Amino acid sequence: MTDGIFRRLRTRAAQAALAAFCGVLLLGSSGCSRVFWRPDLGGGMRLAGERNQVVVVAYWSSLNADCMRMEEKVFTNPEVVKTLRGTIPVRISSLTNQRFAEDYGLTTVPAFVIFGPDGGVLRISQGYMDEARFRGMVEAAKLSM
Numbered sequence: 001m002t003d004g005i006f007r008r009l010r011t012r013a014a015q016a017a018l019a020a021f022c023g024v025l026l027l028g029s030s031g032c033s034r035v036f037w038r039p040d041l042g043g044g045m046r047l048a049g050e051r052n053q054v055v056v057v058a059y060w061s062s063l064n065a066d067c068m069r070m071e072e073k074v075f076t077n078p079e080v081v082k083t084l085r086g087t088i089p090v091r092i093s094s095l096t097n098q099r100f101a102e103d104y105g106l107t108t109v110p111a112f113v114i115f116g117p118d119g120g121v122l123r124i125s126q127g128y129m130d131e132a133r134f135r136g137m138v139e140a141a142k143l144s145m
Helices: 002-025 041-051 065-074 078-084 098-104 131-143
Strands: 054-060 087-093 111-115 121-126
Touching (some): 041 054, 054 131, 065 131, 078 131, 121 131
Parallel strands (some): 054 087
16 A cells, blocks of 8 residues: 555655656757746737737646656657747746636646637647647647747
């Protein structure tokens, strides 16, 4: 019984360490996101307005297995990185910003909210997405503005 608890704690600690490592590097080492995620929505929205680009918000948690799987498998994919060019990627932690989830009706992580340059919501999606589905969501949002 206690063995399972300690194993889960070690796994969560390893996931948190990987997330911290990836968040600090932002360089795309194996298993780390190759996406440069901005840390603040306000700055991202201002930049999007100036550049007439969409803002792709990832609402996530370093303690969630699906978030970590997207970090390792989706955000390291060169085609995903290419799709996110010409957008403003922003990452918001669910651990420190519950208000964002309340404002947009998010009930799980990972979740994605895509805003147009005017601040209007273009797309909302919740749950794990593979590379193709994530790219399709971002491309559809780009086309709809």
